[in-house]
Amino acid sequence: MSVKIQISQKTRTKIEEICKSFNNEPGELINVLHKTQDYLGYLPAEAQEVIGQELKIPTAKVYGVVSFYSFFTMIPKGRFPVSICMGTACYVRGAERILDELKHQLELNVGETSADGLFSLASLRCVGACGLAPVVLVGDKVYGRLAPDDVKNMVDEYKDMRGAV
Amino acid sequence: MANNKKQIRIALRNCGFINPENIGDYIARSGYAALASVLGANNPQNSIDVIKKSGLRGRGGGGFPTGLKWEIASKNHADQKYVVCNADEGDPGAFMDRSILEGDPHSVLEAMAINGFCIGATKGLIYIRAEYPLAIERLLIAINQAEEISVLGNNIMNTGFDFNIELRYGAGAFVCGEETALIHSMEGGRGEPTFKPPFPAQEGYLKKPTNVNNVETFANIPAIILKGWEWFSSIGTEKSKGTKVFALAGKVNNVGLIEVPMGITLREVIYEIGNGIVNDKNFKAVQTGGPSGGCLTEKFLDTPIDYDNLIAAGSMMGSGGMIVMDEDDCMVSVAKFYLDFTVEESCGKCAPCRIGNKRLFELLEKITEGKGTMEDLDHLKNLSKVTKDTALCGLGQTSPNPVLSTIDNFWNEYLAHVVDKKCPAGQCKALKCYIIDTEQCIGCTVCARACPVGAIKGEKKTPHEISQEICIKCGACMEKCKFNAISIK
Numbered sequence: 001m002s003v004k005i006q007i008s009q010k011t012r013t014k015i016e017e018i019c020k021s022f023n024n025e026p027g028e029l030i031n032v033l034h035k036t037q038d039y040l041g042y043l044p045a046e047a048q049e050v051i052g053q054e055l056k057i058p059t060a061k062v063y064g065v066v067s068f069y070s071f072f073t074m075i076p077k078g079r080f081p082v083s084i085c086m087g088t089a090c091y092v093r094g095a096e097r098i099l100d101e102l103k104h105q106l107e108l109n110v111g112e113t114s115a116d117g118l119f120s121l122a123s124l125r126c127v128g129a130c131g132l133a134p135v136v137l138v139g140d141k142v143y144g145r146l147a148p149d150d151v152k153n154m155v156d157e158y159k160d161m162r163g164a165v
Numbered sequence: 166m167a168n169n170k171k172q173i174r175i176a177l178r179n180c181g182f183i184n185p186e187n188i189g190d191y192i193a194r195s196g197y198a199a200l201a202s203v204l205g206a207n208n209p210q211n212s213i214d215v216i217k218k219s220g221l222r223g224r225g226g227g228g229f230p231t232g233l234k235w236e237i238a239s240k241n242h243a244d245q246k247y248v249v250c251n252a253d254e255g256d257p258g259a260f261m262d263r264s265i266l267e268g269d270p271h272s273v274l275e276a277m278a279i280n281g282f283c284i285g286a287t288k289g290l291i292y293i294r295a296e297y298p299l300a301i302e303r304l305l306i307a308i309n310q311a312e313e314i315s316v317l318g319n320n321i322m323n324t325g326f327d328f329n330i331e332l333r334y335g336a337g338a339f340v341c342g343e344e345t346a347l348i349h350s351m352e353g354g355r356g357e358p359t360f361k362p363p364f365p366a367q368e369g370y371l372k373k374p375t376n377v378n379n380v381e382t383f384a385n386i387p388a389i390i391l392k393g394w395e396w397f398s399s400i401g402t403e404k405s406k407g408t409k410v411f412a413l414a415g416k417v418n419n420v421g422l423i424e425v426p427m428g429i430t431l432r433e434v435i436y437e438i439g440n441g442i443v444n445d446k447n448f449k450a451v452q453t454g455g456p457s458g459g460c461l462t463e464k465f466l467d468t469p470i471d472y473d474n475l476i477a478a479g480s481m482m483g484s485g486g487m488i489v490m491d492e493d494d495c496m497v498s499v500a501k502f503y504l505d506f507t508v509e510e511s512c513g514k515c516a517p518c519r520i521g522n523k524r525l526f527e528l529l530e531k532i533t534e535g536k537g538t539m540e541d542l543d544h545l546k547n548l549s550k551v552t553k554d555t556a557l558c559g560l561g562q563t564s565p566n567p568v569l570s571t572i573d574n575f576w577n578e579y580l581a582h583v584v585d586k587k588c589p590a591g592q593c594k595a596l597k598c599y600i601i602d603t604e605q606c607i608g609c610t611v612c613a614r615a616c617p618v619g620a621i622k623g624e625k626k627t628p629h630e631i632s633q634e635i636c637i638k639c640g641a642c643m644e645k646c647k648f649n650a651i652s653i654k
Contacts, residue, residue, distance in 0.1 A: 029353035068355040069336030087257035088488045089414035128260030130414035131421050
């Protein structure tokens with residue numbers, strides 16, 4: 001699924017600047033995509049078209065790279081991106097049960113963003129915090145040694161911030 | 166670090182002892198002295214020989230002799246050559262490269278410069294995961310500081326040798342740990358592997374000779390140059406020299422990174438350094454080598470760990486993940502877990518890996534759901550072997566290993582799933598059957614109230630019963646029962 005949007009002239013100019021900072025070099029495509037995603041939060045199809053034009057490569061090639069790497073996303077993430085580590089250490093320590101509880105509490109499947117844009121759910125491959133297994137990240141904040149019973153409290157904390165800016 | 170007695174720190178020698186954002190700390194611990202001595206001696210072949218004689222082998226998993234790799238790259242002539250550091254640590258459960266880059270970034274930079282001088286390269290690239298922001302930040306600080314005092318950059322230490330290092334970012338693809346895929350990714354494309362030969366040492370980044378080594382391999386280099394190959398090769402076993410960093414995790418009491426000499430036994434690692442299994446449960450298996458490795462059982466606890474012994478035992482060194490499992494872990498599920506990983510990470514270029522792994526995963530799924538047949542087990546074995554023999558790159562050639570090694574070591578567990586329709590570890594949901602012991606149950610109704618689907622029926626003060634048709638096997642009743650009347654059959 002991708003979101004079809006009309007990008008503003010300002011965004012277009014910004015993407016062009018990013019491409020230019022890498023000398024419009026096709027070999028720098030991945031770096032360009034990283035910077036663009038940093039700026040927009042995701043990589044909509046229209047942004048990929050602009051990048052293709054600037055680097056003089058087919059949009060299909062840009063899309064091929066975007067879809068190949070799990071770090072790039074074409075769906076905007078939630079305000080509180082929730083990621084669960086599904087590395088081996090977390091798996092052995094019960095990450096699957098935590099994930100079930102997260103899906104239940106957030107009413108989301110992996111890879112989805114909630115309609116109000118508050119939460120998104122993703123599964124990651126090892127964040128290198130195996131000593132804290134099982135691990136969940138909300139934004140940059142790490143929750144370690146979680147039990148399924150802890151999930152509701154954790155999620156509620158963020159739901160309470162719905163109104164806050 | 167727990168139990169230091171059994172550990173020797175070479176690759177991690179500075180981690181935790183220096184401020185990684187201050188080059189002075191690194192220099193105070195003989196930092197850049199190895200580079201100075203290599204540049205001063207001005208005899209690249211001699212330095213390559215030191216690495217060769219040390220017996221150092223690639224720490225990323227393959228175990229290829231590092232010195233030999235350098236020699237091949239040095240003999241291929243070109244106007245430009247490259248040194249690449251593979252920091253695309255993707256093994257679930259391994260984080261030694263991250264620790265080195267965050268705790269001692271200069272050791273990698275210094276080693277890359279030494280490598281550059283030895284093979285005649287003036288450019289270095291570090292391919293690092295975008296998921297490691299702190300490591301990226303520290304590397305950038307380290308590169309800046311090193312350039313300021315001219316131990317990197319142009320005309321290093323006034324010797325006329327130039328060596329510049331840049332970062333390239335990964336974007337979350339496990340297969341990019343494979344050399345050729347990594348190079349395609351650095352060139353801005355999809356990280357799909359290509360057939361070798363040509364090897365990167367002949368035709369690598371931008372079609373120029375390229376030497377690719379892993380972070381931990383590089384971290385060993387300055388120590389070997391300074392202390393000599395004799396010292397390094399005195400540690401370890403006959404064919405595997407030095408130390409290896411392992412990420413000990415799973416069901417052991419002490420988890421974390423350890424650096425141990427090659428040749429140490431699994432028993433020493435798990436029971437002395439790891440301080441045994443959590444809750445005094447029984448040891449079942451240890452998984453090494455990540456998604457490419459296998460599970461080792463009790464009979465291998467006293468086998469000295471090195472590259473060759475692990476392969477002979479049906480696993481591999483890999484990048485050093487070591488996941489300990491106890492009696493509660495179902496080995497069929499573990500195999501399924503790894504296949505799930507491989508299916509997702511397969512780049513899709515070659516059919517054996519793209520289709521074969523998917524079919525393997527489906528077979529395992531069928532077995533864990535209690536629908537497997539004896540033919541499925543035969544099919545599983547055959548398909549594993551075919552995938553191994555025909556896949557294009559290291560990912561597909563090793564992905565059936567978790568299946569094959571669990572079949573070899575836990576055949577009875579597969580049979581239990583297929584023939585008796587039972588999961589001995591009680592982990593496979595579909596095969597679980599919660600039952601209430603009528604002798605123990607006093608009819609307190611707590612379980613019936615806890616059940617989210619109303620599967621438990623019974624009058625107050627009389628033994629209850631679980632309807633297996635309705636039960637969703639969530640285990641809520643068992644957690645709530647105060648009389649231990651509910652068990653899994």
